[in-house]
Amino acid sequence: MTGTSARNPSGIFKNKRAKLLAQKYSLDLNDKNAYIHEHDLIYYSDVLSIVYNLWFDHFNNHAPKPIHISFKEYSYIYCSLQQDQQETLNFRF
Numbered sequence: 139m140t141g142t143s144a145r146n147p148s149g150i151f152k153n154k155r156a157k158l159l160a161q162k163y164s165l166d167l168n169d170k171n172a173y174i175h176e177h178d179l180i181y182y183s184d185v186l187s188i189v190y191n192l193w194f195d196h197f198n199n200h201a202p203k204p205i206h207i208s209f210k211e212y213s214y215i216y217c218s219l220q221q222d223q224q225e226t227l228n229f230r231f
Contacts, residue, residue, distance in 0.1 A: 146179070156182040163189055163204055194219055 150170045151157040157167065160180075165188060166172040175184045192204040193215050207215075 150180050151185075152177070152179040152181045156180055156185045159185045159189065163192065190219070 146152075148154050148157045149167065151160065151167075159182065160167055163185075165185065170180060173180050173184050173188065175181065189204070192201075195201045196203055197216060197219060203212075
């Protein structure tokens with residue numbers, strides 16, 4: 139057992155929250171190279187960016203849903219992504 143895993147029960151993840159989100163979306167739990175990251179461990183924001191891109195791909199390119207969720211959650215995600223996209227498009231330099 140390495141020093142990092144002995145101190146951190148979440149493995150390659152910074153905290154349990156990041157690991158649980160990765161598990162929910164069936165992302166790789168053992169390979170740090172599967173994530174875009176800047177630190178020694180995988181942060182929640184790193185996992186969240188992958189999840190965001192999975193849903194963005196689903197809504198824009200008709201890819202299959204990453205996970206099965208309720209209609210209420212589906213609508214919430216759709217509205218959140220739509221709002222984020224509008225804010226990005228309205229950004230002025």
